[in-house]
Amino acid sequence: SQQGEEDPQALSIQEGENATMNCSYKTSINNLQWYRQNSGRGLVHLILIRSNEREKHSGRLRVTLDTSKKSSSLLITASRAADTASYFCAMQGAQKLVFGQGTRLTINP
């Protein structure tokens, strides 16, 4: 299994601060994806980073991938109350996309 682990499980910060979430996995991947889920809703794709990429940006999001350490991080800069949600990493292997357990992020006003 290439199940992923996310760290921390929960994160609470003040509005305007940066939030960093980490994801580790066990086997080789084609790409790694990050998703966001608001409470009781479906997941929304945020960003995809391929195995031959080391860093990718999208707006206030920055994703890094270290294939030697089998880990990735998602950085949200200048957080807003609307960023409050759960964030999931998902590892794409040869056959399947496997999700991590998620990080619950709370942004306090």
Place this chain on the structure above:
Amino acid sequence: DGGITQSPKYLFRKEGQNVTLSCEQNLNHDAMYWYRQDPGQGLRLIYYSQIVNDFQKGDIAEGYSVSREKKESFPLTVTSAQKNPTAFYLCASRLGPGGATGELFFGEGSRLTVL
């Protein structure tokens, strides 16, 4: 607008009953997926289909069944054999089969509660 529609949003089932969750997409995607999410947990794959009239078991297929008679539709039946069916069910799709490594597009989910 293109997207994935799941229905119903909320469903209650008595023990021993089968229920069917609907998933329809108009994104012209080949691949479709069903995931189960339990409180505070990640997503676990139930079934997936890369092409019409073909589907494969995921990691937790026992007690579930699917069909893929049309490209747009991938209904999930939760049978009475599923011992702990109370959960949030998510349907997703993406380009495939050749492009089935990209981003998933999700529906809004169906919450099933067993009474």
